[in-house]
Amino acid sequence: MSDFFPLTKQVSVNMGGDPPTFVSARLPFGTPESVVSCIQHLQEWMVLETTEVVVVGIRYMMRTHAQLFKRLKVAEAMRTFISHHPGGIEEMRSKEKGAIRDETDQLKKEREALEAKYKGAEQENSQLKKDVDELRELETEYQRQVDEMYFFGHRFSMNKNGIMHDIPSLPSDDEDAIPGGPPR
Known part of the structure; x- marks a missing residue:
């Protein structure tokens, strides 16, 4: 048999069981042992x-x-x-370089557009901050004017009604209520 298959070896595998079963197989030289173990697993099926x-x-x-x-x-x-086509390699390389250049140019344009958008947003943000500061100043000035008008209106009303002092002087039995303590 080895005349027909000179590069094979005969392997006898004990399949186990009662009575023991042996299988003989011809496998090529260099067949890993894992193949033999796979054959043993097939006995259960x-x-x-x-x-x-x-x-x-x-x-x-x-x-x-x-x-x-x-x-x-x-x-x-x-x-x-x-x-x-030995020149074909150079042609392919130059085409790849051209494609890379085109992609690089496209990415640069996109970056410039994003930077312009960013600068525009920054300018808009700073303008909005200036507007908010102006509005706060206007609000403060308006509140000051309202306070002055109220104070002026209060004084005018007091003069018109003959009131001389802002603070009424009422007698008090509680001397501790006076800030600074009792008079001496």
């Missing part, structure tokens, strides 16, 4: 489950195989293009 697992594994390997071949074809096409 029924034939249908084992078949499903094997079919799914084969489909996965076929998909991976197809993807690898697609990648290999792309790599081969790139290698062929590069070997037949």
Whole structure:
């Protein structure tokens, strides 16, 4: 048998059980022990489950195989293009640099627009602060004028009614109520 498969080795696996079951398989040299342990796990499954697992594994390997071949074809096409068009690399590099320059210019324009917006917002903010300060000054001046008018109106009313003093002098029995203590 080794004449037909010179690069394989025969592996005997004890599947356990009562009575013990041994399986003999021919595996390529360098097959990792993990493969043998996977074979041992299959002993617990029924034939249908084992078949499903094997079919799914084969489909996965076929998909991976197809993807690898697609990648290999792309790599081969790139290698062929590069070997037949040595100036093509420089052309691609210059196109990439141009695209990078264009993107950089676009980003600079966006940054300048944002900076202009920011400066406009700062100017508007400072103008609003000035307006608020002016309004506060006007409010203070208005309140001062109102207070003067009230005071003037109060004095006028007192003079008109013959009142001479602001503070009425009423006799008090409580001498402690006078600030500064009793008179001496």
